[in-house]
Amino acid sequence: MLVSMSAVLLLGLLIWFLLRIRYLRWAEFLLCTVFGFLLAKTAAEPLVQAALDGVGGFLGQLQF
Template identity: 85%
Template sequence: MSAVLLLGLLIWFLLHIRYLRWSVVLLCGAFGFLLAKTAAAPVVQSALDGFGGFLGQLQF
């Protein structure tokens, strides 16, 4: 499952319980969009891949 889908579901859930406001969601989306165009994008992607790999190795 992709991180975008998981984060999107988390944002939807937080909006649904009225924990977030639309302005915060738009600000976070704009920040993520701009971050993806910087030199930090590969570092963020590798960190997310590592975290996803770690979660994939967990056994309950």
């Protein structure tokens, strides 16, 4: 668990940096995918899932 939390933190900082300098391509997309899988293994998973469910519910209620 400690290793996955460290990896999540490190990859999160790297993704933030890549987004900040606007240098996100296919290789970085794979990095983001690995970050997502590692995040799913941590204690933050329920919070992330609840946030995604909330955003999905909000977008589902929008009328165009």
